Amino acid sequence: GNSVTQMEGPVTLSEEAFLTINCTYTATGYPSLFWYVQYPGEGLQLLLKATKADDKGSNKGFEATYRKETTSFHLEKGSVQVSDSAVYFCALSDPNAGKSTFGDGTTLTVKP
C-alpha cells in the first residue's frame, strides 16, 4: 500500500533561519504530491503541489521538488517567519487507490 513518512518534530527555528522538512513516500502508481499546512484549531490548507517527476511546487516562499529517484518531496524555505509556525503535512494522491495518504505531520515553531 501507499505510505508517507515525514521528518519527526517538533522543529524549532529562529526567525530568518532556513527550513527543511523531509518527506519520503511509497506508492504503487504515479502519485501527485502535496504539502498542506494547518494552523491551530483550523482545517488543512494546500500549501503547494507537484503532479509529476521533477516538478517543483512553490508558494509563499516555500518550495518542494518531486524526486522520483529518491521518492522524496522535501519542503524548504529560505527564511522562516514567526507566522510560519504551524503543522505541516506531506501527502500523496494516487488515482489507483481512490484516496489520499497523509504523513503524521511536523510541528514547526519559529521564535522571534
Add this chain to the structure above:
Amino acid sequence: DGGITQSPKYLFRKEGQNVTLSCEQNLNHDAMYWYRQDPGQGLRLIYYSQIVNDFQKGDIAEGYSVSREKKESFPLTVTSAQKNPTAFYLCASSTEAGRYNEQFFGPGTRLTVL
C-alpha cells in the same frame, strides 16, 4: 465564496449518545472525505465517498456511519459503539477521488464526550 462548512465547531455529548456532524460543500466536488485527528497525531481516514449514494470505509470506520444523499452534503454520525470518540473531525472534498487533485478542508468540529 465557495468552500466547505462544518457545524458545529464545538460539540459535547454524553457517553452512550449518537451525534451527527454536518459537512456541506458548494464547490461542486464529486468526492468527500471524513478524517479524525487526535492531539499531536496525523489524519486518519474514516469514510469517503466518490459519488452520490456511494461511500467506502476508510481505515477506522468502526463506530461511525455516513450517508451521501446529496452531492453537497456528507454527514458523519458518531455512534455509541465508538469507544473513544473525543477528537477533532475534519471533512474534505476534491473534484475527483484519488485523482491528481488537492483536497479542500473544512474548519473542523471538535467533539468532546463527557
